[in-house]
Amino acid sequence: MERDEQYGEELFAHGRRGEAARLAALAAALDDSTFRWLERLPVRPNWRCLDIGTGTGTVAAWLSRRCPDGRVVATDRDTALLPPAAERGWETLEHDVTVDGFPDGSFDLIHVRWVLSHLRDREAVLARIVRWLAPGGWVLIQDLDRFPIASSPHPVYRKVSEAMCDAVEARIGTDTSWARTFPAPLRRAGLIDLDTEAFVAPTGATAMGRFWLGSADQLRGDLLEQFAVTEPELRYMHEQMVNPSYRDFALASVAAWGRRPER
Ligand SMILES: C[S@@+](CC[C@H](N)C(=O)[O-])C[C@H]1O[C@@H](n2cnc3c(N)ncnc32)[C@H](O)[C@@H]1O
Known part of the structure; x- marks a missing residue:
């Protein structure tokens, strides 16, 4: 049987242009x-x-400045995009969160951003992560959600952006609507003192616009061949994502946080 493609195997692989x-x-x-x-x-x-799934390591760097007397461990399945070891003030581990573990109670704070939605068994992974927390320790999770796209006032942008979400779901099993259910997954994982909030960065000639265009470029073949997106529509995306007077929204970043009970 053919194995399902996972995040980073081909799509979004760290070595890709x-x-x-x-x-x-x-x-x-x-x-x-x-x-x-x-x-x-x-x-x-x-x-x-x-x-977890630290990517370029910017949050690990912030944590290492904030916790100078503690310990910061940054993991990723592929650590190639981290700064050189000599420039890092934290430990790095090549670690697949779906299979590799830590001893129970190892951490006071666990942060994971835009990783779990991409994993097919995301809630089972979340339950394992919670066990790595010391009693009283905190989890901050953020994940992407597509809900801002449906109300876009720009029809071509809306069509291509919806197709991008559908293409990622079809290709690697991402759930682009999971984060909208926060904080319920944290409650199911046994955490308490929960809350949630969302932030939506604008697209256009912005950092999120560059991210969104980079995602569209990697999905180009899927969009054209399987999701009825046309070359002129992709050109429109390219023009608008460098247009200083264009603004829209793409994915929201939904955060949820909670604490492991003391006993
Ligand atoms: C969208 S990026 C987010 C990077 C970073 N957390 C951020 O928000 O800037 C997803 C990251 O999760 C990592 N990742 C994907 N699957 C993983 C797995 N099973 N175990 C550990 N890391 C994984 C990827 O290699 C990638 O660095």
Whole structure:
């Protein structure tokens, strides 16, 4: 039987042309919102922190500045896009969150951004992650959701953006509507003191626009062959994502946070 394609095997592989720039643009679009959410948690300088699916490592870098007396571990299935070891103030581990583990109770804070929605067994993985938390430890999860696209006032942009979400779902099994259900998955995983909030970065000639265009470029073949997108429609996307007077929204970043009970 043919195995289902996973994130990073081909689509969004770190070695693909443009992928480093696409993930750098994502971090530039989202980091400020992530740091604001992290600041709401009672983070202490001696906390042991884990950033799962760290990508370019910008959140791990922030955590290592915020927790100088603790420990920061950044994991990814592919660590190729991280800065050189000498420039990092944190530990790095090649680690597949669907199969590799940590001892129970290893961390005071676990952060995971735009990773779990891409995994077919996302809620089982979340349940494992929660076990790696010390009693009283916090999880901050953020994931993408397509809900802002349906109300776009630009029909071609809306059509291509919806097709991009459908194409990623079909290709690697991403659930582009899972995050809209937050914080329920955290409740099911046994966490308490839950809350949720969303941030929507604008597209156009912006960091999120660069990310969205980079995603469209990687999905180009799927969009043209399977999702009835045309070459002129893709050209329109290219023009608008460098047009300083164009603004729309693409994926929302939905955050949820919660704490493992003390006992
Ligand atoms: C969309 S990127 C997000 C990167 C980073 N968290 C951020 O928000 O800037 C998804 C990341 O998850 C990683 N990833 C995907 N599947 C994974 C897995 N099974 N285990 C660990 N990391 C994984 C990818 O390699 C990639 O770096």
